[in-house]
Every structure is written in C-alpha cells, then in structure tokens.
Amino acid sequence: MTTARDLAIVAAGPESNPGVEQGDLSLALAGAELIDLIDSHTVTLESDRLVPGAPPEIDDPLLREAASALLRQEPYETVGDWLRRRGRDLAAHYRAALEADGLVEPARPRRNPFRRASPTSPDAPELRLAAERWSTGEAALLGLGAAAGVTDQPDTPSTGLTDDQGVVVGTVYDAVTQLAAVRQRETIEQAAFDNIWRGN
Template sequence: MTTARDLSILAAAPDATPVPEQGDLSLALAGAELIDLVALRAVTLDDDRIVPGAPPETGDPLLREAASLLVREEPGETVRDWLWRRGRHLAARYRTALEAEGLLTPARTRRNPFRRARTAPADPPPRHRAAGETAAGPVLAGLLSATGVADAHTTSYAGLTDEQSTVLAGVHGAVTELAGERQRRASEQAAFDNIWRGE
C-alpha cells in the first residue's frame, strides 16, 4: 500500500472531520506520490527541484504513472510545479481506483439514501493499518494536517528526512495558495451578486 492510498483511505473515513476539500486532497496525494518515489529512489531532490532516476519497482499503477510523468529535461521541475500539475483531479482518480478494488465503498447520506456524498473504507483492516502508519510516522500525519483532517498544531514532524520536509512544506504552501484562490473567487462572486442586487 502506498502513502497516497493510505491517505485516500484515511481522508474517506466517516469520522474524518472536516471533510477535506478535493483540491487540497489532490495536492496532498501528489505530495504523497513524490514522497514514495523518493523512498523508492526513483527521484531525488536537489533543493526543491525533482531529479528523476530509474523507474520505480512498484506494483501500484498510479505510482508508476506518476513516475512516467516526471519532467526529465533540465533544469527539472520544482516540487511546487509537480504538485499543481500532478495534483489536478488526483483525489477523484484515487477514489475511483480504490472503489474499483473494493477498498472504498460509496457512503450514502442519511437524508437522501440515493445520493453519494462521500466514500468510506470498505474494510476495516486497510483503514486500521493506515491509521497505524499515521500514529507511527509523521509523513501521513503531515499530509492529513495539510488537508485539514489533522490539527497542524498538534502534528509532530520529528524524524522527517530533508526530502520529506521539503515535500510537506510544498504541500502546505500549495494548499494555502489554493485557499487564497478560493477566497478571491468567493469575494469576486459576492461583489458580482451585490451588483445584480443593486447593493
């Protein structure tokens, strides 16, 4: 199980509060993939630039796809650029893949049992294993805090490698940037609505 899959399962848990924004989760998943690629020695980081290496030996199709999309031309791609490029709609892709594998099942709302609101872990063991990984290490905890599921103020980052710290910092920065963009759009929409109402 990859870090991104663990993250998807934990973010989909019924008790995950607040429910993470899909854009935030997508950025965190792209960061999780990059951390796994570093662990597999498929990439190294030169400061904040990604240096591709040999293709990773992994049975995970989404992680293989991520490796195939690495920019190999000089001067390479920054962590920030990777997060935005790879992260586009990535949460939905992981959700679809995990549902197809039976690791996530659609959860139904109480108000409308026919409406799919969010997914939930299909089987307790994968979620419990992922939860154990979170308790054991700071990487998943850091990624969850970026999505808002875990409290950033209580998350311990002790034991992170320099590469993991760089990627997590990039994820948190990208999520903050995305929140600012959401706020800007909401303000513009509110101003537009006020014009139409004559306020």
C-alpha cells in the same frame, strides 16, 4: 501500500474532518506520491528540483503513473510545480481506485466524497495497515494529512521527517495556503458580482 493510498484510506474514514477540500487533498496526495518516489530513488530532490532517475519496478498503478509523469528534461520542475500538475483531480482518482478495489462503498455526491464512506471490508489488511500508520503517528502520513485538513489539528510538528520529506510536506502546506487564498478571492469576487446584479 503507498503513502498516498494510505492517506486516501484515512481520508475516507468516518473519523476524518468533514471539511476537507478536494483540492487540498489532491495536493497532499501528490505530495505523498512524491515522498514514495523519493524513497524508492525514482527521483532525487536537488534543492527544490525533481531530478528523475531510473524507474524501478512499481506495483501500485497510480504510483507507477506518477513515476511516468516525471519531467525528464532540464531544468526539471520544482516540488510546487509537481504538486499543482500531478495534483489536478488526484483525489477523485484515488477515490475511484479504492471503490474499484472494494475498500470503500461508492459515496453519494457531496462536497467531500471521501467523507463517511463505509469500508466494504472493514477487516481488509490495507485498511488495518493504513489505520496503524495513522494511529502510530507516522510522520510523513500525519504531516500530509494535517496539511490537507484530514485531521482537526491545524499543524503537525515536522519531528521524524527526513530533510526531503520536510521539503515536500512544507511545500504542500504552502500550496494548500495558496489554494485557500484563491478560493477566498473567488468568493469575494462572486459576492461583489452578485451585489452588482442585485443593485447593491
């Protein structure tokens, strides 16, 4: 089990916030992958730069893909750059992996395909472990979930996070805020364009 996979499972549950944006969740999933890569010493965080190390044996296919995606040339990339690059459509990839493993049923197309997806095996160990991490308030998982809007709580205290985890979770919050600003600007621009065509 990985932090990103657990976050995807939690986001797929019926208790998750129905307003979760796929872009926000993708950024949080990329942050979750990064936390696991740091914990496994696949990458070291120096200031806000990701310095890759020797890749260890990784069983999870998506986390192995994330490890292979690390940039290995100086000056290396920042955490924010990683989130934006790796996070592109990442929620959809995790959704597909959960469906392929029979952990959730295929969802009908909607704004948030993770929402109210019924697990095909509600007693599956992966589902129980993810729910346990979430319910016990595991700091990194809860922080990333709050950043993505999976929970209704707007903010989650950083208590319990390591320094590196704090940097990653904080950067996810910043990236989500920036993405929200982009969406708002696009909405305003679209409304202005529509008004022009209506002659208002």
